[in-house]
Amino acid sequence: PAGPSQVLVWDTASGTELHVLEGHRNVVYAIAFNNPYGDKIATGSFDKTCKLWCAETGKCFHTYRGHTGEIVCLAFNPQSTLVATSSMDTTAKLWDVESGEEVATLTGHTAEVLSLCFNTVGSQLVTGSFDHTVAIWDVASGRRVHTLIGHMGEISNVQFNWDCSLIVTGSMDKTCKVWETVSGKCVATLTGHKEEVLDVCFDLSGQLIATASADGTARVFSTATHQCLATLEGHEGDISKICFSPQGTRVLTASSDKTARLWDAHSGVCLQVLEGHTDEIFSCVFNYEGDTIITGSKDNTCRIWY
Incomplete structure (x- = not known):
């Protein structure tokens, strides 16, 4: 079995282990394929780095260094040209898949950034934080478009809907909220759960x-x-x-x-x-x-x- 700092790549049809991705120095907490292509894998670790791997060979293309806290979430943009990472250091970062360079640091949250999601065209990114807020970012400029304020607890997850007109957020305040992407306004609060x-x-x-x-x-x-x-x-x-x-x-x-x-x-x-x-x-x-x-x-x- 893999240690917490190793990643195994499997053939799901046969159950055969194809590759062991080794190199992180601490727990690998986040992982993603660059779907729909499926030829690259990104891993985010408590060692504060993100690594980009070739899914076919297991070779490491890049190690992205710059976060000062553990990386807890990551995603590829739909074009597979960028990787977004979010961290305990209160920031999210955008990294260039091809060059391995940092493209932008998204600053403004005041606590850990625990979740993120690109919209389906890759023009915007949404982040959710332990500071109870959600931010919508313009990917091209790295600027914040809206801050979604209303939750009374840490944000557990954020997601765009299929046409990117809405964002749904889950929170430790026991509710979910639905927000309009364009205006940043909350259009509904979904209640009923007794715990987070x-x-x-x-x-x-x-x-x-x-x-x-x-x-x-x-x-x-x-x-x-x-x-x-x-x-x-x-x-x-x-x-x-x-x-x-x-x-x-x-x-x-x-x-x-x-x-x-x-x-x-x-x-x-x-x-x-x-x-x-x-x-x-x-x-x-x-x-x-x-x-x-x-x-x-x-x-x-x-x-x-x-």
């Missing part, structure tokens, strides 16, 4: 919002009416991650109860319990087609489910 909202996401069409909470439940809301359509009950621990299938018909949740669950997005019925991990599951994701699930656990394993 640990994750939030749109489905691909942008019509549904799913929320995951430390209260052990998840919820599906209508983006248009802001009504709760379904409550997903059954987990016996915090739900730290939630995502929709690409078709939007299923919801996947990962929990500290060592299980992941697959739900019907509209009825809220649990369709499957994915059992086998021996410790908390902190990550879950569908593949592009929606017929394969990957889960990551504190038991130091990833599992692939078909």
Whole structure:
């Protein structure tokens, strides 16, 4: 098994280990492919660096140095020309994929920046911070366009909808908020959870919002009416991650109860319990087609489910 500073690349069809990406000097906390291309991998570490790797060979292209705190989140822009990183040092940074140079430092948050998301054309980036605020940035200039103020607790996640007209945010204040991108105004507050909202996401069409909470439940809301359509009950621990299938018909949740669950997005019925991990599951994701699930656990394993 990989140590916390190693990254393994697997062939999901065969389960074969293809590469070991070694070089970080501390825990690797964030990782991303440059989808839809899939030929590069970015890793962010508690060693305060981000590394860019070739997915085919496992070779390290660049090490991005400049953050003064742990890197906790990262993403490629849709064109795969930039990597964005966010850090405990209160900043986010933009890095050039080709040259390996820093392009911009996004300053203004007053606490850790824990989440970020590019819009679908790559012109804007949204960041969420422990300072209770969310910022929308213009990527080309590195300037802040809006600060979204209203949450009363740390921001756990931020995401654009498919046409980038809306942003959804989850917070430790037990609510989610929906914001207009252009105006920066809050258009809805989604309530009902009894504990912190640990994750939030749109489905691909942008019509549904799913929320995951430390209260052990998840919820599906209508983006248009802001009504709760379904409550997903059954987990016996915090739900730290939630995502929709690409078709939007299923919801996947990962929990500290060592299980992941697959739900019907509209009825809220649990369709499957994915059992086998021996410790908390902190990550879950569908593949592009929606017929394969990957889960990551504190038991130091990833599992692939078909």
